[in-house]
Amino acid sequence: FTDLVIQHVKLWRHDNQKLHQTEGFVGVKALVVRRGKPFRISLKLKERPFNPKTDALVFKFSIGRNSSLRHLFVKRSVTFSKVSPCSRWGACMDPEGPDLQCPSILISTPATAPVGTYSIQMFVFTPSSRKTYRLGNFTLLCNPWCSKDAVFLSFEDQREEYIQNDSGLLYMGTPLSVAARPWSFDQFEPDILEACLSLLQVSPQHLTNPVKDYKSRADPIYISRVVSAMINSEDDRGVLKGKWSGDFTQGVDPSTWTGSGDILTQWAESGFSPVMYGQCWVFAAVMCTVMRVLGIPCRVVTNYNSAHDTNGNLVIEEFYNELGKKLPHSKDSIWNFHVWVECWMTRKDLGSDLNGWQVLDPTPQERSAGVFCCGPAPVRALRDRRIELPYDIPFVYAEVKASVHTVVLREGQVVCSSRDTKRVGSLICTKAIGHPRPENITGDYKHVKSTHGALYTTSQGVSVTLTLEKAPVAGVPITFRVTITNKETVAKEIIEHLNAQAKQYNHSPSDTFWEAESVVKLAPLEVRVVRHQISPVHYEDVVGDDLINLAVVLEDPSNQQRVLACEEFNIESPQLDEGAVNRGTQQTAVVSFTNPFSVPVSGVLTIRAAGLKLGEREILNLPPGGRVQQPLSFVPEKAGTRMIQARLDLTNRAVVRGYQMVTVNRN
Numbered sequence: 001f002t003d004l005v006i007q008h009v010k011l012w013r014h015d016n017q018k019l020h021q022t023e024g025f026v027g028v029k030a031l032v033v034r035r036g037k038p039f040r041i042s043l044k045l046k047e048r049p050f051n052p053k054t055d056a057l058v059f060k061f062s063i064g065r066n067s068s069l070r071h072l073f074v075k076r077s078v079t080f081s082k083v084s085p086c087s088r089w090g091a092c093m094d095p096e097g098p099d100l101q102c103p104s105i106l107i108s109t110p111a112t113a114p115v116g117t118y119s120i121q122m123f124v125f126t127p128s129s130r131k132t133y134r135l136g137n138f139t140l141l142c143n144p145w146c147s148k149d150a151v152f153l154s155f156e157d158q159r160e161e162y163i164q165n166d167s168g169l170l171y172m173g174t175p176l177s178v179a180a181r182p183w184s185f186d187q188f189e190p191d192i193l194e195a196c197l198s199l200l201q202v203s204p205q206h207l208t209n210p211v212k213d214y215k216s217r218a219d220p221i222y223i224s225r226v227v228s229a230m231i232n233s234e235d236d237r238g239v240l241k242g243k244w245s246g247d248f249t250q251g252v253d254p255s256t257w258t259g260s261g262d263i264l265t266q267w268a269e270s271g272f273s274p275v276m277y278g279q280c281w282v283f284a285a286v287m288c289t290v291m292r293v294l295g296i297p298c299r300v301v302t303n304y305n306s307a308h309d310t311n312g313n314l315v316i317e318e319f320y321n322e323l324g325k326k327l328p329h330s331k332d333s334i335w336n337f338h339v340w341v342e343c344w345m346t347r348k349d350l351g352s353d354l355n356g357w358q359v360l361d362p363t364p365q366e367r368s369a370g371v372f373c374c375g376p377a378p379v380r381a382l383r384d385r386r387i388e389l390p391y392d393i394p395f396v397y398a399e400v401k402a403s404v405h406t407v408v409l410r411e412g413q414v415v416c417s418s419r420d421t422k423r424v425g426s427l428i429c430t431k432a433i434g435h436p437r438p439e440n441i442t443g444d445y446k447h448v449k450s451t452h453g454a455l456y457t458t459s460q461g462v463s464v465t466l467t468l469e470k471a472p473v474a475g476v477p478i479t480f481r482v483t484i485t486n487k488e489t490v491a492k493e494i495i496e497h498l499n500a501q502a503k504q505y506n507h508s509p510s511d512t513f514w515e516a517e518s519v520v521k522l523a524p525l526e527v528r529v530v531r532h533q534i535s536p537v538h539y540e541d542v543v544g545d546d547l548i549n550l551a552v553v554l555e556d557p558s559n560q561q562r563v564l565a566c567e568e569f570n571i572e573s574p575q576l577d578e579g580a581v582n583r584g585t586q587q588t589a590v591v592s593f594t595n596p597f598s599v600p601v602s603g604v605l606t607i608r609a610a611g612l613k614l615g616e617r618e619i620l621n622l623p624p625g626g627r628v629q630q631p632l633s634f635v636p637e638k639a640g641t642r643m644i645q646a647r648l649d650l651t652n653r654a655v656v657r658g659y660q661m662v663t664v665n666r667n
């Protein structure tokens with residue numbers, strides 16, 4: 001009478017991961033599958049085949065390494081009838097004709113199972129024995145391909161972009177000159193999945209009550225709120241420490257990161273001490289990586305002219321002097337841009353009309369229920385001003401909808417003021433699906449009225465608008481128009497004061513670097529367009545990611561009335577040009593740069609792909625108009641579309657960026 005002996009267990013990693021859209025996770029120790037969809041394992045038996053009449057197999061799936069946590073496992077006997085997938089845990093013999101010598105078993109997980117790493121134990125009962133086997137582990141992720149999952153997305157192109165795309169573009173600059181920065185999300189790079197799972201394991205929620213935390217991980221609302229708090233290092237052992245000014249020499253200048261992989265790896269390798277430093281786009285991009293890894297659809301969103309209303313009155317105040325210089329008087333602030341993420345999920349807690357994209361903001365700005373985290377706030381609730389709903393809607397609402405009160409002061413007295421309800425949140429965008437261009441999603445956040453209108457008109461004698469003729473590019477004069485309208489039937493002599501200041505996206509402007517003054521004579525009811533330009537020698541010190549605040553104040557000396565118009569914009573970096581990429585195993589690319597500045601430049605050119613440095617070159621004293629070319633050879637290891645990034649750090653602090661998508665074919 002021979003007993004049943006298990007010789008070998010096969011987890012069918014490659015086949016299961018292909019069916020579960022997790023084949024990108026290659027270096028991972030455990031099998032990676034998505035909930036709500038069965039996966040297959042098979043046994044190879046020795047001595048005798050399985051006898052359904054006398055033998056029984058029971059599986060135990062447990063999450064967490066602490067076996068005494070009794071709530072966190074399920075046991076299922078293997079059945080011969082097909083179990084209904086996606087509603088409950090189950091195990092059944094492969095209905096495609098059971099092979100009793102090498103039984104193949106389908107394991108089903110519910111679409112509401114907690115996310116995390118499970119271990120599988122198998123108990124084999126025969127008439128003569130009872131044996132226990134440890135079969136290994138599997139990591140269970142959310143499943144946007146499964147209609148029962150709270151993160152279900154209907155279309156494959158959406159899932160390709162918001163779950164699978166491991167590179168993308170982050171938008172910065174201003175609404176006038178939207179600047180795209182390439183970013184490598186790196187979710188499939190070695191050790192990134194493990195780092196993202198560790199982030200859940202070291203969260204305060206897990207450390208204080210692991211059982212409750214594991215159970216709650218079924219819910220993407222809960223997961224996203226935990227992750228939003230864990231991306232910043234306030235209150236917990238989170239990933240990134242923020243720093244918005246001063247000296248970055250203790251860590252890395254936020255603007256030099258090119259992807260999430262380096263940050264998450266450094267955090268995990270240091271035993272979870274915060275990586276220095278992050279700013280809003282870094283926090284958001286790292287959160288996007290973690291959410292895509294966990295299987296929750298996520299995209300990075302930029303809100304232009306994002307208000308930070310410190311006193312909750314939904315009004316931001318700005319002050320100028322009578323010559324058009326912006327003054328650092330207000331505690332409220334408008335960042336030229338702010339970056340957060342949106343995650344896609346249902347809101348069973350609120351009702352199906354609020355399903356869909358939810359704002360989550362990992363940048364530490366304000367505490368929510370005592371912790372620096374923000375969201376999920378349904379985008380739909382922001383649009384419909386349903387301020388009372390969870391989570392953090394009033395704060396996000398002010399970021400996109402506050403009005404701006406602009407005041408011109410002269411010797412402490414208000415000489416002119418105006419209110420602008422259109423500037424804040426004037427453009428909200430994210431990278432389009434499948435294409436390297438911005439998608440305008442402003443209409444999702446607000447009911448946009450199509451009325452145009454000059455923002456700084458008054459009923460007084462003259463009005464003024466300021467318009468850039470084209471998006472400013474380094475090395476080329478900035479040209480702009482001031483349009484002055486005399487609304488009265490008398491001739492006027494007006495003094496025009498112009499002022500340009502450099503500023504960082506989240507700061508008050510610094511000193512004036514250019515100013516001009518002239519007298520303009522206007523006939524009755526005349527509309528006069530005055531063109532101006534600022535030549536590159538004047539703004540050459542405004543480099544790196546700095547912006548320019550340009551303002552005009554018109555002064556009517558006859559009655560001391562003043563009107564103001566202003567605009568903020570950035571200077572587009574010169575481009576790096578990438579040459580053609582040849583397909584094949586050995587790829588070559590050429591990166592070239594032409595100096596647009598009027599002075600020689602020096603710097604370091606680095607080329608990277610998915611966190612790996614592919615090449616580096618020092619450039620010394622490249623003359624104005626001079627060109628350098630850097631050829632590059634590399635052997636891509638993964639098939640698919642890959643992003644290659646090049647950046648040139650000039651010694652004058654300017655940073656020049658470029659990228660190229662490369663399609664690597666399967667051999």
Ligand SMILES: *[C@@H]1O[C@H](CO)[C@@H](O)[C@H](O)[C@H]1NC(C)=O
Binds near residue numbers: 066067068069
């Ligand atoms: C498992 O959890 C229990 C209850 O939280 C705790 O008392 C025990 O020390 C833990 N055991 C291990 C090995 O972590």
Ligand SMILES: *[C@@H]1O[C@H](CO)[C@@H](O)[C@H](O)[C@H]1NC(C)=O
Binds near residue numbers: 064065119135136137
């Ligand atoms: C499964 O994971 C546990 C920790 O959760 C680990 O101790 C064990 O070694 C893993 N087993 C395998 C086969 O990888």
Ligand SMILES: *[C@@H]1O[C@H](CO)[C@@H](O)[C@H](O)[C@H]1NC(C)=O
Binds near residue numbers: 160436
């Ligand atoms: C990711 O986005 C880029 C840029 O839009 C695109 O070229 C690439 O095909 C996308 N990759 C995937 C896997 O969708």
Ligand SMILES: *[C@@H]1O[C@H](CO)[C@@H](O)[C@H](O)[C@H]1NC(C)=O
Binds near residue numbers: 440441442443448
């Ligand atoms: C963005 O969309 C809004 C609303 O649809 C529209 O009013 C606005 O003009 C658009 N902006 C740009 C820059 O396309």
